[in-house]
Amino acid sequence: AQKVTQAQTEISVVEKEDVTLDCVYETRDTTYYLFWYKQPPSGELVFLIRRNSFDEQNEISGRYSWNFQKSTSSFNFTITASQVVDSAVYFCALGLISGGYQKVTFGTGTKLQVIP
Amino acid sequence: NAGVMQNPRHLVRRRGQEARLRCSPMKGHSHVYWYRQLPEEGLKFMVYLQKENIIDESGMPKERFSAEFPKEGPSILRIQQVVRGDSAAYFCASSDVLAGGSQETQYFGPGTRLLVL
Numbered sequence: 001a002q003k004v005t006q007a008q009t010e011i012s013v014v015e016k017e018d019v020t021l022d023c024v025y026e027t028r029d030t031t032y033y034l035f036w037y038k039q040p041p042s043g044e045l046v047f048l049i050r051r052n053s054f055d056e057q058n059e060i061s062g063r064y065s066w067n068f069q070k071s072t073s074s075f076n077f078t079i080t081a082s083q084v085v086d087s088a089v090y091f092c093a094l095g096l097i098s099g100g101y102q103k104v105t106f107g108t109g110t111k112l113q114v115i116p
Numbered sequence: 117n118a119g120v121m122q123n124p125r126h127l128v129r130r131r132g133q134e135a136r137l138r139c140s141p142m143k144g145h146s147h148v149y150w151y152r153q154l155p156e157e158g159l160k161f162m163v164y165l166q167k168e169n170i171i172d173e174s175g176m177p178k179e180r181f182s183a184e185f186p187k188e189g190p191s192i193l194r195i196q197q198v199v200r201g202d203s204a205a206y207f208c209a210s211s212d213v214l215a216g217g218s219q220e221t222q223y224f225g226p227g228t229r230l231l232v233l
Binding site: 004033035037042043044045046047050091093095098099101102103104105106107108109 | 117147149151154157158160163164171205207209211220221222223224225226227228
């Protein structure tokens with residue numbers, strides 16, 4: 001069975017600090033997909049990134065970077081020089097192919113508060 | 117290109133009433149997913165639909181809940197005889213499934229917050 005664990009329930013940082021959100025996943029499938037979504041206080045879910053299991057290259061997008069380590073089944077998310085607008089709940093998710101479509105399992109989320 | 121639309125954004129119902137939640141997928145998307153988010157929890161899969169077909173409803177309660185995605189119009193999640201435990205945020209996501217799912221990304225709507233009094 002698939003599972004996503006986000007052990008950090010809440011994190012508080014002061015503006016301009018770097019912060020890393022942890023995500024550990026479990027699956028027996030060799031092909032899978034990993035996602036990060038952001039849920040700001042307004043409540044909508046914003047797609048941030050999708051990563052395929054066969055592509056372990058790390059990715060950077062502005063102040064955001066993602067570290068995919070297959071050996072430890074982790075897909076961590078780092079925000080550099082955090083800003084107040086980064087305050088949100090961040091969800092990590094795992095997608096598995098089943099019957100020709102993806103079934104996505106979400107972690108319980110990490111609430112990030114950036115203090116000015 | 118408009119994103120996924122959901123309405124209403126907020127819905128208040130008394131116990132025993134019916135709740136109807138609507139979802140219009142992104143233009144060009146023919147696959148719709150419904151998720152439920154209980155307070156302080158992550159999203160839980162409920163049902164996956166293609167036009168006029170329910171593909172996977174393994175996450176949906178067997179009673180009182182139903183979903184449809186007609187040929188024309190939005191997808192509807194219907195909850196009959198609501199109870200307090202149904203209070204949650206209900207999110208709809210859409211995708212254009214390609215290559216058997218390997219190129220799929222689900223894009224989410226803003227959600228409907230259902231409060232049962």
